[in-house]
Amino acid sequence: MHTDVLDLDTSRRTTVDLTDAVRDFCAGRGDGLCNVFVPHATAGIAVLETGAGSDHDFVDTLERLLPRDDRYRHRHGSPGHGADHVLPGLVSPSVTVPVADGEPLLGTWQSIVLVDLNRDNPRRSVRLSFVAG
Template sequence: MQLAAACKVSGSVFRRQPAARRHTIRATASSAAQLQGIAVFHYTELQLDTKPGIHIIDITPQIRAEVERLGVSDGFVNVLSRHTTTAVTINECEPRLLDDIRQFLHKLAPPGEPYLHNDLQYREAPPNWPGGWEAWAAQEPANAHSHLLSMMLGNSETVPVAAGKLALGTWQSVMLVELDGARRRTVGLQLVGSTAGSGSTNEG
């Protein structure tokens, strides 16, 4: 797997959700509040197609674009992976470091260990699964190691927004860590803050 390209998210990987999946609330309590800007509470989702195994994707450009699109001047962005076998982390998106991370995670939770979660014969299918237990077992991956890594890495990060910019360090990037690819993954973005005191936003 070529992790050197993982730092760049192409248009074929990132897909913006339809407008129906976006929720934006603005509130102006008084003329004083208007001088300070308009409050913004906005949720949207990123859709990403990941590669097999451990795949690390820099999603900072998409987060930054959403902040700029809404015209948020000050506030924060909460980034949440909506899966139990992915993680969200902040670190340096350098190709050789990404290789180190992948190798370290494989050592930390080796895929081939005898995990109890992978003993499908002792597990029950979810209620009303189409086709019953056999159909469920046929599609259920042996991915206990991915769940364990997700718990250790964490599935969310919060990034401050100051003066219209993500308050990240020079070498920091927000990255989605796929631990059980390849799959279609969803990352939720909750933006909370205010626009500059102009009385308008860039919301289309």
Template sequence: MQQFIARLTVETRGRSLLDVTRRVAEILSEEGAREGLLTLFIRHTSASLLIQENADPDVRADLLDALDRLAPQNAPYRHDSEGPDDMPAHVKTAVTGTNLSVPVAEGRMLLGTWQGIYVAEHRARPHRREVVLHFVGALTDR
């Protein structure tokens, strides 16, 4: 059994879902991943990771709107030192999660036809986010 750890830096535009599927696939290819399990972990408490539909952009817009309804900015939060979007971002991260596991076979992630990996930025302003990739399994001989 072999493993590698890589980091992916993502520049967000504020509240959005950013598709990082291609960038993750490139890292797997560069590192020679063949068969195993990929774990992704975002190192933040106000952004999260999702596997979501990658075909219809309305799905992503509707999902962001639903999360806003779940954790509205105007709710009476105690934690507000970083602005009105901060505590709602923490709630959204708690609901959606900070890690994903994706099986890999023949060097490719076994995502479904319409699935993509997204960084969900829950804050209103742009941020630099870091995603850690940890692969455990078989690597190609180099």
């Protein structure tokens, strides 16, 4: 297995497109599977369209589903931080993508993105792992 860690700053954005980093990581590795994993209790990884507004629609939908208020039992951090801990139940902390000849087999409009609505922790790590097939 090959592995690498991306260190990211999410202080200015709620989604970070990881697609190019995943492509670079997979390049030259042949056939197999690439797992993208965020080891944080308040972030997730999604496969969705970016750049045409879908990513903003996705975040808007999550913010409607997970309002920032005092309804959560998990109460440390900023107001509504409990919502951040519910996010990984809706947006998985990992995705696995098939890879052929070093190229992730994503659809035409698919991108791999980190989703982070948590304003309390702007530093994130994402682990990329490749298992040859």
